Amino acid sequence: MSSESLDSLKKAAAFRAVEFIRDGMVVGLGTGTTAKHMIIALGDKVRSGMKLRGVPTSTETAALATQAGIPLIDSENRWEIDVAIDGADQVDPDFNLIKGGGGALLKEKIVAASAKQFIVMVDYTKQASVLGGSFPLPIEVIPFGWGGTARKIEALTGSRVVLRERNGVPLKTENCHFIVDVHIDRLDQPGELETALNLIPGVVETGLFVGRTHVLIIGTPQGVRTLHVPRK
Ligand code: 5RP
Numbered sequence: 001m002s003s004e005s006l007d008s009l010k011k012a013a014a015f016r017a018v019e020f021i022r023d024g025m026v027v028g029l030g031t032g033t034t035a036k037h038m039i040i041a042l043g044d045k046v047r048s049g050m051k052l053r054g055v056p057t058s059t060e061t062a063a064l065a066t067q068a069g070i071p072l073i074d075s076e077n078r079w080e081i082d083v084a085i086d087g088a089d090q091v092d093p094d095f096n097l098i099k100g101g102g103g104a105l106l107k108e109k110i111v112a113a114s115a116k117q118f119i120v121m122v123d124y125t126k127q128a129s130v131l132g133g134s135f136p137l138p139i140e141v142i143p144f145g146w147g148g149t150a151r152k153i154e155a156l157t158g159s160r161v162v163l164r165e166r167n168g169v170p171l172k173t174e175n176c177h178f179i180v181d182v183h184i185d186r187l188d189q190p191g192e193l194e195t196a197l198n199l200i201p202g203v204v205e206t207g208l209f210v211g212r213t214h215v216l217i218i219g220t221p222q223g224v225r226t227l228h229v230p231r232k
Contacts, residue, residue, distance in 0.1 A: 001221070006123050007033065009219030010087070013121040014038035016217050016224045017085045020119055023050050026073060028111035029065055030086025031058040031104035034121045038085050043068025055081055055114075057107040059174060084115035088209070090128045090135045091120065095216055095229045096190045098131050100138030100207030103164070106175055109205055117214045124220040131190055131208075136181035138164070138207040139197060143178050149202030150180050156196055159184040177204050 014037035021027060021042065029039055039054075039061065046052055046069050054070045056062035065072060073079055086108055090098040097120060099105050112118045128134070141149045150161045164171045164179040171179060187193060187208075194208040216227045 001125070006125065009123040009221070010034040010121065011037040011219075012224050013123065013217045013219035015041055016226060017119050017121045018042055018045065020083055020085075020117070020215070021045065021050070021052065024052075025082040026053050026055065026080060028081045028084025028086070028115050029054045029056045029061050029070070030084070030108060030111075031061045032087040032102045034087035034123075035061060035085070036064055038121065039064045039068050039070065042070055046070055055079060055084075055111055057086070057111050058102075058104040061104075079114065081111060081115040083117045083119060084111045085119045085121065086112065088120050088122050088126060089207075090131050091122055091126055091213075091216060092128055092131050092190070095120075095213040095227075096131060096211065097209035097213065098135055098137055098207050099209055100140070100179065101135070103138070103171060103173055103179055105138055105207045106140050106173065106177070106205045109209065112209060112212050118212050119215045119217065120213045121217045122219070124218055127218065131187035132184040133186065136162070136183045137187065138179050138181050140173060140175070140177045140179055140204040140206075142202045142204060143170070143172075143176075145202055146178050146180070149200060152200045153180065153182060153197065153203070156200070157182055157184055157193070175204070
């Protein structure tokens, strides 16, 4: 499928996601190409008179939201987020995710964890029977001693760890950290791995979002599917 066609599936999923938004809500705004469609659609709602406030997960998203006319909440205040909406890089049959392809995983996870409801939008190609394989797991790490942190991640996972670079230099996140991408074939126990990775000194956060999704919206060539995740 062409990238234009995939983008139209992302757009359809994003349009379905904004149907969950009600007047007066505080909305966590994800980052990425799918989130961009959602922000534009939310901007239309604001222009039609809906009162919303947004919590952006990146400076890119903050700029898009401002352009779309969505008022933003000061991130250093106490917040109550009603709904967070974001894209993902992979989703498994238990609705667990890999995120962080765009490097915004830390703020995305803080916002998802703070929201009463977390809505995830994907095109159908992001579905995987098991996480890993085609998409490496991003992990945000402290630059100080990152090589030692990477070795510990390698020892834990038995997988290759690659420092993410841009133009030949380490990519710095908005939070002034590095990202390493872990090339794991199969992530059979994502919950256990997330816990173990977070215990390594130097790891700030992982791109594993386990047990966080409330609603999964999938854009497919046959139409949009909305799945409500059963809570345990
Ligand atoms: C950014 C993310 C994105 O949600 C993820 O990469 C999906 O991006 P897109 O909607 O562009 O496919 O996790 O850190």
